[in-house]
Amino acid sequence: MLLELTGITKKYGDFFANKKIDFSLEENEIHAIVGENGAGKTTLMRMLYGMETPTEGSISVRGIKHKINNPNEAIKLGIGMVHQHFMLFPSFTIAENIVFHHEPKKGILYNRKKAEEEVAILAKKYGMNIDPSQLISDAPVGVQQRVEILKVLYQGADIIILDEPTAVLTPLEVKDLLISLRNLSKQGKSIILITHKLNEVMQVTDRVTVLRDGQVTGSLKTKETDTGHLSKLMVGRELAKKEKTEVKVGASILSIEHLNIIENSSKKKLLEDINFQVKAGEIVGIAGVSGNGQSELIAAITGLLQVNEGSIHLADIDITNLSVRQIREAGLAHIPEDRYLWGSAKTASVEDNLMMTEYRKKAFQKNGILHTNVIRKFAKETINKFSIKTTSQEESAQNLSGGNLQKLIAAREIQQNTPFLLAAEPTRGVDIGAMEFIHEQLLMKRNNGDGVLLISSELSEILSIADRVLVMFEGKIVGEFTQADVSDEKISLLMAGGKHEQG
């Protein structure tokens, strides 16, 4: 056995993040770990990678017991990890990021040429397409992902841990990644893959281990299981099929006319003549490969980016270029694309993070003095209602698992009961149970007669809950479908820049 974890337990205070976990990995194996948000997947891997020490249990690599005290020791044992969020230097080139800390030298100087050669050879060997001299800040997310993997390979890892690598990727990039993983395992590498997407598990893995509440609830051969069985092991119950009721569409809530955004320096049009409406009682989905103007559209609607031309109306108020606060007061709620950058303050408590959109409201303050008791009660109720897993509401947000932080943000925004909700990647990184819950909440909002704009790179998400779908490509809206005539193929074609054939 290449790798064997026995009886691993990790306690944070009185809380068991991992409890007596057994896990093994064979040579050339791709082994998936699945489980709900906060089940303890990342924690287990952090221990394997030397970032945390187990409270109990042992780790053996190639039959020898090891105590792994830090990532360097893990790397020496041939263990490498690609984290849930990337850790790259944006102003460095791809090659520099990959060789970082293990740079080839010429005398005492960094040997750029050699580094780029070595990186190119490595990339070729594993069939990954990159340009070593490109800057990370210019590289799309899919490429950055490859860089993270190459970095680990460059360090000589045989065991590669990937923590939710597909959550930020477009469907096409996911396909590439899965092919790369297959390649890697053929060339002698062993892979641990954490993911919430069970179809990926079925496609590439050999074995699956399911965690729930820090414990193993099943470890099976992929061939001998199916997604239904896995989700039951994860959630402890069968998932219900969504019922979508008919709702009468009302007046326009969000209305965008001739919106243009032009980049300051390059004069490039980031958004070009955008026109659409979101009406009461409907969920409008925007599909598109990320990076085609969605971020700019979100920023323009929410007041984070200056609009050059055109107008945006929210519930009959002209909100074009108003301040964020004014727009929120006009009736905006906003689940942001990036939960760490925009959506939360990592070092602040769960309670403080929940209060961001509430603290000015009458119920929570009087003359600027906060009602701490009311706030405490409110936070507690929200945590329960959305089953956000946290040891307490004083816990700082950075100790929440990725999916639980996402749930917190979704909870905060959905609960506001505003006439309009902009939900950008609302279920990124959340488990299937939570995804179902968030989708239910979005539908409930729609049924209440509110408008929802759903921006997602997850096509299946848009197809399952949107009433109307717009497709974005290179800053423009290139197609519109009603739920009746929408299909996977039609959208995929437009997303990739193909022409829309009418009829």
Place this chain on the structure above:
Amino acid sequence: MNKVKNSASKMMQPLLAIVVGLIVGAIAMVLAGESVLNTYHEMWKGAFGNFYFFTSTLERSIPIILAGLGVAFAFRAGFFNLGAEGQLVLGAVTTAIVVVYLPFTGVIAIIIAIFSGMVIAGLWSFFAGWMEQRFQINLLISTLLLNYIAVLFAGYLVSEPFRDTSSAGGVPQSVMINDAVKLPALFEGTNLHMGFIFAVVATIILAFIIKRTTFGYEVRMLGQNRFFAQYGGINRKKVMFTSMLISGMLAGLGGGVEVLGMHYRFIEGALTTPQFAWTGLMAALLANSNPIGTAVMAIFLAALDTGSLGVERNTDVPNAISDIIQAVLIIFISARFTFTFLKLKKKEGKKHGKSI
């Protein structure tokens, strides 16, 4: 329970710094061939040994606390105000001049004089904030450089137009204030004056503002993630201007009460030579900008100063011993800052690589 544990671990860092500081101090004493126990005993006696020493320590802590609170408050909002020294001095000189030229004396005069000092000091700090907003001038640099202007200008004021000419020669200083506008001592025969009450009240008010008000919430969120604050509709400009203003006013208050309670006039160098502002900065940093922690640290650092005077009086160890201990504390603070700075760099990285 978690809360207790959290704050316990937050307190560990400064405590650790202090313990290591004291150990290094001990090593220095051994090297100098002195008895460690004896020296620390003398230090303790010098700082807290009798009622008089104790009140002197508290008196010394007043400007340190107030300057420290100012630094702490701006820092909580994410702004590094290095201008406490200039603000302290401007507050002091303004108070000293205003109180002399007011046509009346008494409580009202005291209030007006102190308040004018606070306003001028606050505006000085506000000015740095305005320049960063308007011209993107780095706060760290502007607040630091404004110190020189403020200190030299105050020195000029008491050397030329407002100089006390009754005593020829000597250090430039303003005229002595009237007895009726002196801040009363808290205890007969000690230096400890009303200013200490102000400092304690300011500490409590600040702690309350940060923890329990909507403005405090905005300050904390802006300080912890300004993008999150922007996303939530917090007006960075407003919070910045207000927090810089308050920050400067606190330092100015420190200067004002020193004039009315301790020196009874503005003496050039009296507030800068003892490094009150920088010690306050250190207290704030050691305490992670927690107001109550800042006040406690300020008293500790003041005790180190007064204690080392005691050491010098009664042993052969020079009072540089206090500098050695403080140097260790500074190393601790800078280590922590380098660490957070590196983490911040990484975070900037993440801004590009999208986090999941």
